[in-house]
Amino acid sequence: MAALASKEALKAALLSQRTAKKAGDAAAELMWAGVARETQPENAKLAKVYEALAAAASAETTTAAATLRVTRDAEEEAAAAAAAAAAAAAAAYAAAKKRKAELEAELELVSATIADNMEAAGEQEMVVDPWTVEGKIDYDKLIDKFGSKPIDAELLARVEALTVGAGRVQALHPFLRRGTFFSHRDLAAICDAAEKRTPGGPPPFYLYTGRGPSSAAMHLGHLIPFMFTKWLQEAFDVPLVIQMTDDEKFLWKGEYKDGEGDNLDRFRGLTYENAKDIIACGFDKSKTFIFSDLDYVGHMYPNIVRIWKAVTYSQAKGCFGFEGSSNIGQSAFPAIQAAPSFASSFPVPLAGSDTLPCLIPCAIDQDPYFRITRDIAHKLVPSGHALKGKPALIHSKFFPPLEGAKGKMSSSNENSAVFLTDSAEAIKEKITTHAFSGGRMTKAEQEELGADLEVDVSYQWLTFFLDDDEELAQIRDSYGSGKGDFWSTTLVKARLIRLLQEMVQRHQEARAVVTEEEVRSWMEVRNLVV
Template identity: 35%
Template structure:
């Protein structure tokens, strides 16, 4: 499952928006959003209405653990959020699923939802599942399994560096955990029609990608299949919501002992090249989680789109625009948790007192500090298999998941 900050959209697949089934034909929308394609300027309110989700209320926001990504409504809508909040508030079992498609190094944007999930885990005891869809990435990309495997291992180090509690976290790799994922996906696939997949994911080039939505649905149900019915929240970019809807539909059709997973829907984070410029991979460099401070500074200084004026005089006189300034947006999303401090920065920028260069330096400092801590934990990791072991599904959990999905053991193990 793509995370909500994945700026790297698949350039190869397009879905006519009509096929989605959730778009009313009388809307003259100027933008298109499907799991594989975003075009035009996104109207987030319309998107929520189109998908039949609900905007988060102030009251819901306050019931979540405090986090800038929620408080400032980067995650701004959802599905079945109240069920999740009730369980989290009552100390009842509740889960978060947030995955990663390991087709390259992880960037700053990829890891922010994981840190959000870690906050949820720390504050309300959420179980966190992190599925890695190496199968899907192998099928969708011009890469060998060897290459995808290398990225998977590097990505795993980053996921481990987040510092989840192994007792409440399961990391699942599609090829390495196929013993449990494939049979459950088959169960879900029994009533997943080609028409549904094509409507939501677009026409697929291979039968592998036709089947993959069943695997993805399995990811979202896994916490409940392992540990019983409980509210599950899937934080994703709003364009990925159809994936959750597919899972909700098949879960209901198959009468599995699960609740339909809920969703926490986010806005797209802009790439360094600026808002509305997140078309395909490679447009602008990203900040990788392994970048050293010099590289971070160089990347931001060279590539970050700013809201500053063309000349110093102009800027001092008319002020900058923080709403389109990427360094400011990074602070707003994640790196400046203090609302008053953020507003002071915005005001100074708007007033022309703070220059674009200063704002870049501020963002560089915060990001560098964040990465230093992340890299410290990453570098302290031992051999991957050893580190991963406590996060993998146990044999008993595998057995329980298959049993819950109605796939009994044939050979009695």
């Protein structure tokens, strides 16, 4: 019996020694990476844990060595030591379990304190993620923070040569000329592909954009990506897929009421309503596929499963900030928005060309989704994909709300937006009453200083929608100096009102002729690359 016990003790001691060595090695490795620790806060945190482990390991090694020596000397003694060690471990286990419960309770209280006092502490930072845009946005800082690249003059020239140069469009879109789309990932590689295109050959890439249908009334801000995508489609002559994330909207904003059921069908209906507005933007129908997730997910499911498999909950949480109280669809959803980045999600529309690169025009707040996608993209494509599966991105700034240029426009605040359903009268009233003015308090001051164009919403909106560069320059100079034809806010607002009334009326006319049947035909699963 004693012999057996001591043999067990010897085994345990050897095992303990090996474990200790492994922990020590890991700690050493991490400590060597001293430079990385300086720059990366996660590494610093990890390093601390490993240091603690290393200390424990060193203690353990000592104990282990001692146990080993004693074992060799006197087997009975060793058995006793092993029993004591087991008892100590059991005690440590019990103590640690108790301490864990205490820590968790305190953590809960401390977290509540943080939440309660956050505002008072003046923590109102710039927040940009797929669900929140808050604070004053510094776009250069965003490029830094997100690790994307600015669209520079050289890249713009390449795009111009490939589009205007090919005779498909007259000029670069104002959103490019004026830096509304200001940031990108791998747009140069998309240009490479476009440059290799052969006449009559297959398209060099496809476009992917989308919309979360949360309200029937879309506003001007919602149009930005679609206006630009329409231009890209025409300028590059490429297929386009448009994802309607009715599932996402239900996961975040859906409701269930006892006796009434849920409102999933409401979001399905919104998909159809919003599709009409999208169709009214004038896409090339033969090259455009609009799909509802609720209807189409089955086709993408193998890719969704692959993306699920490749992304851990911690990664997704780090990117999107889920809580334990978030529903399990919210952590699953990133894969559903990622799936259309892969041509293999469209076996019929893109006719099985699994290596076709993808370009995604989107507001910069959607970038985190696609950063995760890009990280794991190589797992979803055959070799031979020019971008190793990574979707290319082209990012827009936010369209400022009427009341002032912070954050982005919201459809939940009626007065912060001009809706595509607004009457000419309503547009006039909204701009006149609510558009935040950068003009001065008195006529004299305005004539002396000119308006602050940076914060003047009417001027900002004109930079989005007034196509004529010369007129825009004239307004900028006149309003900015307080002299000339557009010296006052009233005059600038009048110009904007006229422009928006024309734009919205054109849109309403185009939308009015889109029938239910027409919507269904855009949403039919069909080949776009014949």
